[in-house]
Amino acid sequence: MQELEAIRQFIQTPQTIFITTHQNPDADAMGSSLGLAGYLKKRGHRVTVVTPTDYPENLKWMSGTDEVIVFEEKNRVAVTRLLDETDLIFCLDFSAMARIRDLEPLVRQARARKILIDHHLEPEGFADAMFWDSKAAATAELIYRLISQLGDAELIDKPIAECLYAGIMTDTGSFRHASTTGDVHRVAAALHDVGIEVNTIHRRIFDNVSVDKLRFLGYVLNEKLVVLPEYKAAYITITSDELKRFRSKSGDTEGMVNYALSVEGVVMAAILIDRGDEIKMSFRSVGDFSVRDLASEHFNGGGHRNASGGRTNLSLEETIRKLRDVLPLYQEQLNVV
Incomplete structure (x- = not known):
């Protein structure tokens, strides 16, 4: 309740607000960011959404995407100036600053108050206020809760509802x-009752696939899928040359x-x-079976129990070897499930 009241006070009067989310934003990242931006604009705030990297084409139908700034080295000066003028920074759908990539030092050093809204485990503790719940299904769900608990549910119009529903549906x-x-x-x-068309949202996200992406998926499933029955595990590997060969764009590997x-029989899966x-x-x-534990202990990652991410600075071949070397440590756990 104290956190909610702090946020209420922070947005009581018109502010200049900067919203950001994690690198390679997905539907929850963009849906929560754009949904919150739409709400705050209705409250009279000046709002800018800045993403650390570009985001998939199938999310660019969301209201407000035409105003999103994708951070690049060439606009560093402009984004730095924007942060200098910012009163509040909303950090959505990430719990650690490292997740915003090259934006991290700029956001860390900004004088503005920071508000974290997220559902990932172990928030870093950089925020002046948090609206956080690891049991929430999506950050977009938390944005809906925040708006409702602030007493502003009536401000959720169709464009805002579409963004929030997209985030919840996908996560x-x-x-x-x-x-x-x-x-x-x-x-x-409640979002449906605002008047959104759920079938249209689903089609925009899932049934809007390029021929290149479809052929890429076929190739990956036919050539790159490895199943290890003894560990009830499977993994997919994709090289940088394969990304170029199939003209892969941001989001094309999402969900693979x-x-x-x-x-059948697989308990844990990975894509490298x-x-x-x-x-x-x-x-x-x-x-x-907790992939969060596996990712955090061996691959500089984290996330949720059943959905996590990681990264290495090894070669792809070395990373494959490391994964295969690690799996025996979890064989008993994997075979219990």
């Missing part, structure tokens, strides 16, 4: 993950790891992607 795996509670459905119902997890400067990893699991 719950279309309402099939264990994080999907009765409260999540009640929030979704779920195909590995869908294999060579991004040039690092190997980016995504882990998924079912049941009680």
Whole structure:
């Protein structure tokens, strides 16, 4: 309650507000950021959303995307000036500053108060106020809760509701993950009642695939999927050359790891992607097996129990070897599930 009241006071009068989210933003990151931006603008604030990196084309239908600034070295001076003029910084859908990549030093050094809104474990503690719940299914769910608890639910119009619904829908795996509670459905119902078309939102995100992406997926599933029955595990590897070959864009590899997890008998799945400067990893699991523990202990990562990320500065081949060397340590846990 004290955190809520602090946020209430922070936004009581018109402010210059900077909203940011994690690198490679997904639908929850963009939906929560743009939904919050739409609400704050209605409250009379001057709001700018800045992302550390670009985001997928299938999210660019959301209201407000035409005003989003994608941070690049060439606009560092402009973004620094913007932060100098900012009163409040909202940090959405990440719990550690490292997740905003090259924006980290600029945001850390900014004089503005910082507000964290997130559902990931172990928040770093850099914020002046937090609206945080690790049991929330999505940051977009928390944005809805925040707006409602501030007494402003009537300000949620169709564009805001579309953004928040998109974030909730995707982070719950279309309402099939264990994080999907009765409260999540009640929030979704409230957003539906605003007048959104849920089938349209789903189609914009999931049924809006380029031919290149579809062919890339076919290639990955046919050529790059490795199943290890003895560990109830599977993994996919993608090289930087393969990303170029299929003209991969931001977001094209999103969700591929779920195909590995869908294999019969698989409890844990991973995807390893060579991004040039690092190997980016995504882990998924079912049941009680914690990929968060695996990612944090071995791959500089973290996240949720059943969905986590990691990274290494090793080569792709070395990272594959490390993963395969690590799996025997978890064989008993994997075979219990």
